[in-house]
Amino acid sequence: MRVRHVPPLPPEAFAARLSLASSPASVAPRTRFTVPLVVENRSPVAWPRTTWTSEGRLLSASYHWKGEDGSMAVHDGLRTPLKKALGPGESARVSLAVEAPSRPGAYVLEVDLVQEGVAWFADHGSPVVRAAVRVEGQTVTP
Secondary structure (H helix, E strand, C coil): CCCCCCCCCCHHHCCEEEEECCCCCEECCCCEEEEEEEEEECCCCCECCCCCCCCCCCEEEEEEEEECCCCEEECCCCCEECCCCECCCCEEEEEEEEECCCCCEEEEEEEEEEECCCEEHHHHCCCCEEEEEEECCCCCCC
């Protein structure tokens, strides 16, 4: 497998619009599911097609799980790589892979983009998309 060098995106490239077509209202602990996500490049910079690199600078959709009070429950969610290049104003549909927290409760699924080893898009001011999800059932130990 050929590994290519992908430099960090410049700061102005961290601008996206994300939208969820739907998300489940409730799931069982540690359940894996997908949600339909539309990712739009709102920056003036083309995002490269992403493959694993020696620096780990893969561009992915991912998520955090937060409690209703905003506290972080799960910081690093599963990663769903963006598999095609997106020029400014272009968008793509992604089936975002998600795993529910292991404990029951009311959560907020907060979806963002991340360039691995560089930054989350929200850290540069790009808006995230959120959905309320209830985790119901017995706690599942990892």
